[in-house]
Amino acid sequence: MLEEAIPVVPYDVSAVEDKSDSQPETCREQRAFVPLSPALSEPCSKFPFLVRFTAAVSAVLIPPFIALRIRVGLVQLVLFPELGEFWNFERRCCRGKERVKSFPLFRKRFLLSVSLGTGHCFIRFGHSLSILGPLEKIGMEEGLRGGVCPQLLDLMPNKRDWIVKDDGRGGEMKASQLEVESLELRLGLPASEVEKDPSVLSLALFYKSSKTTTTTNNKNHHCAGSKRGFFGTFESRTEGPQQQKTSGANLKDELHQSQERKAAHEAPENASAANMNSQTRSNHNMSNLSSLSAWHINIRAASVPLVGWPPIRTFRKNFATGSSKPSPEPQSGDLQSKVKLENCKKGLFVKINMEGIPIGRKIDLSTYNSYEKLSLAVEEHFRDLLAAQKDPSTADTLKDGEKQVFTGLLDGTGEYSLIYEDNEGDRMLVGDVPWDMFVSMAKRLRVIKSTDLSVINVQDQYAGKELQQSVELY
Amino acid sequence: MTYFPEEVVEHIFDFLGSHRDRNAVSTVCKAWYHVERLSRLNVFVGNCYAIRPERVMARFPGMKSLSVKGKPHFADYNLVPYDWGGFALPWIKAAVRRSPGLEDLRLKRMVVTDDDLDLLARSFPNFRSLVLVSCEGFSTDGLAAIATYCRGLRELDLQENEVEDHGRQWLSCFHESCTSLVSLNFACLKGEVNAGVLERLVARCPNLRSLKLNRAVSVESLNEIVARAPYLVDLGTGSFAVLDCIGDKGLAVVASTCKELQELRVFPSDIYGAGATSVTEEGLVAISSGCPKLNSLLYFCYQMTNAALITVAKNCPHFTRFRLCILDPWKPDPVTNQPLDEGFGAIVRSCKNLRRLSLSGLLTDQVFLYIGLYAKCLEMLSIAFAGDSDKGMVYILKGCKNLRKLEIRDCPFGDIALLNDVAKYETMRSLWMSSCDVTLGGCKALAAKMPRLNVEIINESEGTDKLEENISDLHKVEKMYVYRTVAGPRNDAPDFVWTL
Numbered sequence: 001m002l003e004e005a006i007p008v009v010p011y012d013v014s015a016v017e018d019k020s021d022s023q024p025e026t027c028r029e030q031r032a033f034v035p036l037s038p039a040l041s042e043p044c045s046k047f048p049f050l051v052r053f054t055a056a057v058s059a060v061l062i063p064p065f066i067a068l069r070i071r072v073g074l075v076q077l078v079l080f081p082e083l084g085e086f087w088n089f090e091r092r093c094c095r096g097k098e099r100v101k102s103f104p105l106f107r108k109r110f111l112l113s114v115s116l117g118t119g120h121c122f123i124r125f126g127h128s129l130s131i132l133g134p135l136e137k138i139g140m141e142e143g144l145r146g147g148v149c150p151q152l153l154d155l156m157p158n159k160r161d162w163i164v165k166d167d168g169r170g171g172e173m174k175a176s177q178l179e180v181e182s183l184e185l186r187l188g189l190p191a192s193e194v195e196k197d198p199s200v201l202s203l204a205l206f207y208k209s210s211k212t213t214t215t216t217n218n219k220n221h222h223c224a225g226s227k228r229g230f231f232g233t234f235e236s237r238t239e240g241p242q243q244q245k246t247s248g249a250n251l252k253d254e255l256h257q258s259q260e261r262k263a264a265h266e267a268p269e270n271a272s273a274a275n276m277n278s279q280t281r282s283n284h285n286m287s288n289l290s291s292l293s294a295w296h297i298n299i300r301a302a303s304v305p306l307v308g309w310p311p312i313r314t315f316r317k318n319f320a321t322g323s324s325k326p327s328p329e330p331q332s333g334d335l336q337s338k339v340k341l342e343n344c345k346k347g348l349f350v351k352i353n354m355e356g357i358p359i360g361r362k363i364d365l366s367t368y369n370s371y372e373k374l375s376l377a378v379e380e381h382f383r384d385l386l387a388a389q390k391d392p393s394t395a396d397t398l399k400d401g402e403k404q405v406f407t408g409l410l411d412g413t414g415e416y417s418l419i420y421e422d423n424e425g426d427r428m429l430v431g432d433v434p435w436d437m438f439v440s441m442a443k444r445l446r447v448i449k450s451t452d453l454s455v456i457n458v459q460d461q462y463a464g465k466e467l468q469q470s471v472e473l474y
Numbered sequence: 475m476t477y478f479p480e481e482v483v484e485h486i487f488d489f490l491g492s493h494r495d496r497n498a499v500s501t502v503c504k505a506w507y508h509v510e511r512l513s514r515l516n517v518f519v520g521n522c523y524a525i526r527p528e529r530v531m532a533r534f535p536g537m538k539s540l541s542v543k544g545k546p547h548f549a550d551y552n553l554v555p556y557d558w559g560g561f562a563l564p565w566i567k568a569a570v571r572r573s574p575g576l577e578d579l580r581l582k583r584m585v586v587t588d589d590d591l592d593l594l595a596r597s598f599p600n601f602r603s604l605v606l607v608s609c610e611g612f613s614t615d616g617l618a619a620i621a622t623y624c625r626g627l628r629e630l631d632l633q634e635n636e637v638e639d640h641g642r643q644w645l646s647c648f649h650e651s652c653t654s655l656v657s658l659n660f661a662c663l664k665g666e667v668n669a670g671v672l673e674r675l676v677a678r679c680p681n682l683r684s685l686k687l688n689r690a691v692s693v694e695s696l697n698e699i700v701a702r703a704p705y706l707v708d709l710g711t712g713s714f715a716v717l718d719c720i721g722d723k724g725l726a727v728v729a730s731t732c733k734e735l736q737e738l739r740v741f742p743s744d745i746y747g748a749g750a751t752s753v754t755e756e757g758l759v760a761i762s763s764g765c766p767k768l769n770s771l772l773y774f775c776y777q778m779t780n781a782a783l784i785t786v787a788k789n790c791p792h793f794t795r796f797r798l799c800i801l802d803p804w805k806p807d808p809v810t811n812q813p814l815d816e817g818f819g820a821i822v823r824s825c826k827n828l829r830r831l832s833l834s835g836l837l838t839d840q841v842f843l844y845i846g847l848y849a850k851c852l853e854m855l856s857i858a859f860a861g862d863s864d865k866g867m868v869y870i871l872k873g874c875k876n877l878r879k880l881e882i883r884d885c886p887f888g889d890i891a892l893l894n895d896v897a898k899y900e901t902m903r904s905l906w907m908s909s910c911d912v913t914l915g916g917c918k919a920l921a922a923k924m925p926r927l928n929v930e931i932i933n934e935s936e937g938t939d940k941l942e943e944n945i946s947d948l949h950k951v952e953k954m955y956v957y958r959t960v961a962g963p964r965n966d967a968p969d970f971v972w973t974l
Contacts, residue, residue: 308551308883309858310774310801311832313634315662316741 056426059103071426352445354382355416355452365439371431375409378418378447409447417450483509493518512536519543520878520903522560522584523928524959527568538577539603540569544584546906546955547856548881550608553908553953555934557968562586562609563593564966570597578629580605591616595623603629603657613638614665621647628681629657639665646671655679659686661710669695677702684708725757729764737770742801755782762789770795778835779807783817787824796821797832803859803884806836813837819844822852832856842866846873854879864891871898881906889916896923904957915947917954921974928963929974930955 060069060078068079353360361381368374409418410431418430421444430438430445478486487510490496500510516539517530531537544560562584569576576598586609594601601624614637620630621644645667648655655675660667667690676682676699685699685706700706720728720740728735738761740753755778761768762785769792778800806813814835822828822845829851833841837860845852846869853876861867867887870880871894880902888911899905899920914931921929932953963973 308553310799311551313550
């Protein structure tokens with residue numbers, strides 16, 4: 001029954017393979033495949049639904065735990081290795097940094113897949129990490145058993161198991177469960193405010209105990225949301241709405257693809273049917289699966305907008321966002337241009353520092369319109385300084401070296417990487433969001449060694465903690 | 475019926491301006507059909523693929539003015555691939571052969587090349603007016619040809635076209651003896667024009683009444699122009715679009731001062747996130763209470779409430795075009811968390827003459843029930859991210875008797891809705907559905923049942939060039955465009971367009 005109802009995946013799975021697959025990895029790569037439980041033995045890729053997104057990863061201190069926080073736009077997921085559990089936190093609790101201390105680590109592109117067969121889902125960071133739980137453990141209780149298992153990777157070299165154990169501890173919670181009631185992951189569309197806007201979508205992502213969320217904040221989600229909505233997102237509604245909407249997910253690569261690539265936007269009905277009139281849904285085989293098949297996280301905050309939305313002609317968009325190509329600046333009393341000038345960035349100067357160079361610079365982001373140009377500018381700024389610091393007698397031979405120093409600034413392949421700090425102080429890798437968004441978000445730039453991106457030694461940061469693991473994530 | 479000699483009938487028909495009226499009288503009887511067709515001067519073709527150009531010219535030998543539309547409306551938002559079609563050349567060629575007396579040509583959303591413009595310019599000695607709206611495929615070279623060869627040109631109106639700038643000083647191509655210009659609009663051009671040439675042109679055209687320049691023209695030049703064209707009625711330096719950064723307060727000011735306002739368009743300045751200065755429902759309510767004559771609205775905002783829409787409906791019952799775009803899909807009323815069904819329902823109930831409607835925000839099937847029930851004059855409906863089930867679309871198709879164009883994107887409407895009343899589509903100009911739940915099988919069924927519809931599937935994913943390649947009938951089509959036609963399947967469709 002499950003089989004025939006599965007909708008055709010609009011994307012060829014193989015086409016969405018992470019590009020890093022093809023890159024030779026260093027010996028630091030973790031590729032141990034350890035299935036969660038004996039019953040789950042075959043790799044399953046049957047009708048996986050893949051979404052690529054970029055998340056910022058940071059280590060958070062939530063006494064007495066240390067956890068990994070993965071943030072995608074307004075969605076965040078906190079991973080407790082010791083508990084072997086995942087939590088989601090209300091954003092303000094982390095953002096305010098009142099209760100948690102957060103140490104940004106890096107920002108990386110991930111692949112998120114849901115396997116329909118087993119009801120498992122996993123996140124891949126390249127090849128090196130899968131976070132996974134059987135869906136019933138994380139809130140999915142639809143009849144989605146299949147018997148096949150996606151690949152799971154052991155995170156720790158010493159086999160410390162921080163993946164959820166499949167021992168049926170469905171509803172058991174630890175002490176922090178008390179916080180459950182106020183914990184609720186909310187997804188907001190870019191325009192909405194997370195806290196107040198009731199239209200914020202609630203994503204019961206990886207949430208283990210579905211029951212408790214039902215009582216909280218009704219206005220923002222549906223009880224059923226956590227039960228069924230592993231990836232379901234729900235509009236806030238109070239009286240029997242006919243549908244739970246899923247917002248458009250963009251299955252596109254974050255870097256802009258040609259416009260011919262449509263947004264993989266599916267808006268099938270959610271399996272709110274499970275709660276509501278499933279009869280009306282019975283015709284729609286697709287929608288019965290929609291909770292899984294069409295998981296939709298609104299990640300427009302971090303990714304490219306829907307194709308053709310909003311319905312504005314291109315020339316107006318360019319004009320309106322002030323990012324048009326430099327047109328002959330009119331001196332006419334053109335109302336339009338006046339408005340535009342007011343809108344225009346009045347020179348966006350941000351500080352930029354490079355590791356190893358004490359003197360920072362300031363660059364004007366508004367003079368660039370693409371990441372390539374920015375990268376070139378960064379190179380220009382620091383090339384000389386870098387040369388001056390090195391042995392001047394070997395200046396000639398160094399020139400080539402310098403050039404190499406600065407290549408791969410944006411994609412992490414070079415010796416250095418360019419990161420930026422946004423208005424919340426989080427550090428992100430440059431290049432993942434559309435240029436305009438980046439310009440509006442970036443407050444500060446840094447050029448750091450690429451190696452710093454990937455190795456985190458938790459022990460150093462938390463003196464006195466037993467945690468010995470050295471987490472290496474790509 | 476009393477016998478009227480043809481001359482009398484013809485004289486009566488002269489009073490019929492609109493092509494719809496003329497279409498109507500031509501169906502009365504053969505005699506009237508003949509009288510009408512021989513006397514029709516202005517021909518309007520709403521869909522260039524609905525009928526072959528030659529047939530049009532054969533029916534209306536006296537044609538002096540031709541207006542043709544090409545691509546579907548959603549092409550404006552990049553939903554239609556560039557080379558989908560809508561070529562002007564067949565029409566121009568047919569007119570060259572059959573209607574050399576052509577005087578006016580108006581093309582909308584069509585592909586026009588420089589060669590087409592060249593052919594046009596050289597072939598019609600009486601050519602007076604060229605209007606191109608949202609067209610593409612030509613450059614300033616084509617404009618140069620028009621300027622050079624169309625002696626006696628009265629109107630050159632370029633609206634929102636994509637024109638390549640080949641740097642040619644096309645404006646200088648207007649001959650010194652060209653003094654007939656009445657209207658000139660090149661606001662959409664990006665390139666510079668020679669100020670002196672422009673000033674001289676303006677100076678020698680005493681009949682110039684409307685002039686719309688692009689942003690490259692300087693203030694000094696503007697001064698000169700205005701000085702030399704004292705009879706100008708309409709002067710523009712680019713479109714004056716209202717950006718939403720004027721905010722609700724700004725709109726309130728507009729409301730208090732512009733009592734005669736009939737049409738308003740408010741565009742978003744920042745589509746990525748709500749700025750503090752964007753507009754909300756308050757602005758709209760203010761406008762509606764201050765400008766009772768408002769009949770046409772295009773409004774982008776970040777949120778809307780049912781209460782506001784109900785108020786607007788009460789204040790402005792004269793809307794003929796109401797297009798509301800809430801920038802976040804599926805956004806409900808922020809105050810009540812309800813869908814916006816009631817608000818839009820109030821609009822259609824109150825505005826009896828509503829001809830065009832665009833919906834947005836969180837909407838269920840209920841709103842379509844209302845629309846089907848009340849929007850009897852509705853001719854064009856644009857839907858995005860709305861509805862729960864096939865019922866929504868069925869309500870529309872059943873209820874809106876005058877519906878001509880229906881365009882839907884990202885709604886859960888499937889085959890059941892599509893096939894519910896297939897005869898309906900012959901009463902409409904076109905139907906567009908993209909990212910809905912319509913399957914290939916459904917489209918095939920529609921095409922099989924209705925031979926006088928072209929059911930086009932636009933399929934842009936790689937590797938599937940031919941229809942015959944194992945695509946299951948259950949496969950959902952990305953984009954479907956259905957239109958009535960007497961011309962049969964078109965022969966200029968690109969590979970990714972399949973006509974079933």
